[in-house]
Amino acid sequence: MNIIRNLCAGPGALPRSVLLAAQEAVLALPGAGVSILGLSHRSHRFRQILDDAEERLRALLEVPPSHHVLFLQGGGTLQFSMVPLAMLPAGRVADYIVSGYWSQKAFEAAQHHGNVRLAWDGRPHGFRRLPRAEEISARSDAAYLHYVSNETVEGLQFREVPRTAAPLVCDMSSDFLSRPLGATPFSIVYAHAQKNLGPAGVTIVLVRDDVLSRMPSGLAPILDYRAHCAARSILHTPPVFSIYVVLLVLRWLGDEVGGLAEMGRINEEKARLVRGALNECQHFYQQDILPGSESEMNVTFRCPTSQLDTLFVERAEQAGLVGTAGHRSRGGLRISLYNAVTIDDAQAVAKFLSAFAKEHRSTGTPPGTAASGAGVTR
Numbered sequence: 001m002n003i004i005r006n007l008c009a010g011p012g013a014l015p016r017s018v019l020l021a022a023q024e025a026v027l028a029l030p031g032a033g034v035s036i037l038g039l040s041h042r043s044h045r046f047r048q049i050l051d052d053a054e055e056r057l058r059a060l061l062e063v064p065p066s067h068h069v070l071f072l073q074g075g076g077t078l079q080f081s082m083v084p085l086a087m088l089p090a091g092r093v094a095d096y097i098v099s100g101y102w103s104q105k106a107f108e109a110a111q112h113h114g115n116v117r118l119a120w121d122g123r124p125h126g127f128r129r130l131p132r133a134e135e136i137s138a139r140s141d142a143a144y145l146h147y148v149s150n151e152t153v154e155g156l157q158f159r160e161v162p163r164t165a166a167p168l169v170c171d172m173s174s175d176f177l178s179r180p181l182g183a184t185p186f187s188i189v190y191a192h193a194q195k196n197l198g199p200a201g202v203t204i205v206l207v208r209d210d211v212l213s214r215m216p217s218g219l220a221p222i223l224d225y226r227a228h229c230a231a232r233s234i235l236h237t238p239p240v241f242s243i244y245v246v247l248l249v250l251r252w253l254g255d256e257v258g259g260l261a262e263m264g265r266i267n268e269e270k271a272r273l274v275r276g277a278l279n280e281c282q283h284f285y286q287q288d289i290l291p292g293s294e295s296e297m298n299v300t301f302r303c304p305t306s307q308l309d310t311l312f313v314e315r316a317e318q319a320g321l322v323g324t325a326g327h328r329s330r331g332g333l334r335i336s337l338y339n340a341v342t343i344d345d346a347q348a349v350a351k352f353l354s355a356f357a358k359e360h361r362s363t364g365t366p367p368g369t370a371a372s373g374a375g376v377t378r
């Protein structure tokens with residue numbers, strides 16, 4: 001039987017040692033005897049899990065004492081609203097870099113809460129590249145500048161933090177802890193777990209002190225960072241299991257991988273392997289993203305026809321490579337190389353890319369389909 005390699009864009013792959021430890025804890029949490037699924041969130045044991053997770057996160061990312069660490073629910077999508085509720089009072093304007101599917105969602109959500117403007121619009125560029133520093137019109141009087149560090153759908157990733165005099169807010173959902181990028185320049189960083197960090201259900205938010213002291217009063221507690229800080233992430237029943245798995249992943253990152261610098265090096269190597277194979281078959285694969293903006297986490301590309309894309313997904317799955325279809329809004333193909341995907345996995349992907357291109361390059365149409373095909377030739 002083939003090894004199954006998980007290349008899904010989210011929920012994504014988790015390290016095998018983490019899955020084994022999670023399996024054990026479902027039966028009985030080591031040291032506690034009860035299943036993690038039935039552990040009280042008010043128990044001393046769970047408090048230790050939360051504190052341990054926070055401590056490890058602070059150490060890995062070098063989170064400064066100015067920033068609070070919260071474990072919340074509601075995913076990235078709830079943060080699209082909690083950020084403007086906290087930081088966008090009436091009479092102010094927030095800047096948004098719209099560089100892809102998710103930053104556009106954040107921009108649209110913020111319009112329900114206040115005045116927003118575009119600091120850069122990637123739509124005329126087909127979301128195929130990120131802005132150059134001088135193209136971003138971030139105004140110093142903005143309530144904040146929001147951007148998405150890694151556009152999961154298109155496969156775009158910022159190399160540098162955008163420069164602005166306004167407070168910075170970043171959605172790091174799909175590249176959090178993939179490289180040593182800390183919280184220091186940011187007023188708020190948020191990242192749900194299910195792309196790079198754990199199962200769905202928990203979202204990590206790093207929020208700086210001064211955001212809390214300037215927040216408007218009168219928000220419902222569930223939407224108010226201050227209430228979550230005061231309750232130390234147990235304002236209501238938290239996703240106990242998801243938080244435990246995040247702790248396991250943080251332990252893996254620290255103890256097995258050896259920290260974020262090493263993780264960053266491994267991720268670079270994986271992306272280099274996969275892109276190398278794509279570049280070698282340039283006559284066959286078309287890459288969506290312009291040079292300089294490509295993501296190390298999500299590699300997007302297309303075969304010469306959409307039929308070949310479909311066949312690619314099918315054949316890849318037969319070869320044990322699961323989750324290679326592009327996002328439903330964009331089509332094409334997407335290979336996600338999150339932290340838990342290994343160099344060995346990336347080598348297997350590279351090998352498959354070369355073999356598939358070799359097998360199909362002469363035809364341009366998959367065997368068994370009419371040559372006159374309904375195939376959309378690009």
Ligand SMILES: *Cc1c(COP(=O)(O)O)cnc(C)c1O
Pocket residue numbers: 010074075076077078102148150151152153171172173174192195
């Ligand atoms: C997947 C994704 C989201 C959506 O998060 P939900 O947890 O589904 O609400 C937001 N931002 C980014 C960058 C994503 O990749």
